[in-house]
Amino acid sequence: MIDVTLLGTGGGMPMVNRYLASTLLNFKGRKILIDCGEGTQVAMRKFKTGFKSIDLICITHFHGDHIFGLPGLLSTMGNSDRTELVTIIGPYGLAKVLNGLLLSLSYLPYDIYIIENPKKPIAIKANKAGLELEEIEDSKASNNCDMVLKTIELDHSCHCLGYSFYVKRMPKFVPEKAELNNVPKEIWKILQRGETIEQNGKKYFPHMVLGEERRGIKLSYITDTRPTEEIVDFISDSDLFICEGTYGDNEDLEKAINNKHMTFEEAANLALKGNVNELLLTHFSPSMDEPEVYKENAIRIFPKTIIGHDGMRKLLNYR
């Protein structure tokens, strides 16, 4: 299960009635934040999400509406006595940009670990103390983790990353299989957790006690960008596809092209081609007071479209 909160749904500038596009994932009691525009920490207070247990922050790109809330949030996390490491992932140049933003801070009581433009998937394991991250060769090498994060390069006016999160689902435990493979009863639980163990000179693997692979939960997050064919592959079969819909009106297509953004219709086309389950639109232009007005432009192409609003929560469960 993964709990998704849209902290804000605005793009460009922070507004009185709409926070900037930023999304919080809650997973096994720990948190992942995607983007952090000015006011993100205030939205967290408003929607009572808490911020102390944020272990990972994913930054799409360095435009102000996606990063200017970072110095404030990181300070506030420090003031709330956080001491565990925080990992921040983002495009090339992240370390430099972050050092600049934090130049006035005398200290933070926790360390920041920076990953710039990861080319390989990242395996994430959740435990009570926080999220553990490890770069892996490919998704198949992710035996002993809970979630796999991937990035994609988007087509915006600056270097920009999209993100996907795949929450793994353990196969069912099959006692008949364990008995058939002569696995001693006392190590069933270890193999069941996905771990490998050697006993009396013999190696035991999880597949010896587990059934067929089961589908997990896939969440993808694409903003800011023009639509590309690579995105279609990247988001394919997502349970939830969170996507920028900067412009609702089809007549704003030229603006979308010039500013390297998308219309609702374009986002819906991506959702259709990507065969996703649900499309959630966000990152609305400040010029668009009521994005709901343009919902039909997306629904016509992809019926399972939701227009996001600040504070919207979605619980994603295994299907």
Added chain:
Amino acid sequence: MIDVTLLGTGGGMPMVNRYLASTLLNFKGRKILIDCGEGTQVAMRKFKTGFKSIDLICITHFHGDHIFGLPGLLSTMGNSDRTELVTIIGPYGLAKVLNGLLLSLSYLPYDIYIIENPKKPIAIKANKAGLELEEIEDSKASNNCDMVLKTIELDHSCHCLGYSFYVKRMPKFVPEKAELNNVPKEIWKILQRGETIEQNGKKYFPHMVLGEERRGIKLSYITDTRPTEEIVDFISDSDLFICEGTYGDNEDLEKAINNKHMTFEEAANLALKGNVNELLLTHFSPSMDEPEVYKENAIRIFPKTIIGHDGMRKLLNYR
């Protein structure tokens, strides 16, 4: 006349119901902003003050609650097609801190002029295109300006500046005096404006046509600090003394001492000793939900105390 808007009245962290302490002065159609915490540009939208005509930003110190709104505001000012120079005054290190905060911005369509820790008064002249600033030897050398800005070093946990603004009032024009001094009628208006002119080999000065000096408007702004004797001199005879009141409860005196802040009572004592006309408290601790509850702690000492609130406006006129 000077128009003062409290954009926010909070200290420490931005809250859902209280913006961070930041104050906007409107003077002859141009604007001066004092401090800029996260969300300041949103408060400006909420209170419909406009931000394009901000010519001068005065920064007290580099704690996040006073500066983390700068990159966003400066971007937004750029996006609104501002091209005129913006001057920013602040403590030593301002250039470095600002360069860091703005590292991710590819460009701004206007220039920023930085003044670090000015030791001398600054004469400010307002015209339609903006505010012109000039460092002067002392306030007496400020003949041809509309306002004089001064700074004072405060006693906070980091280098911190207080500000005062003196809006000058021109003496009355006295035609009898002009005639007595044989000033040609065609140059009366020039002298009346405070300018000096030479005609037919003779120099004419403003005092030849003007009456006695008249009291202007003094506004002083003190946050964040412990009370000091230097502050009493600096704020003396202010029409409005805007002062931090981080803690309302007298029992928080120890906290105030440790965190280098003030209680309401301490701020009121400064107001009394400084013989100011009115005390306006701001920069309330996030732990204080309703500062009004503690008003009596200030009133008892200095009756003309106002508890600030976000969006509060004060019009200061010549007395």
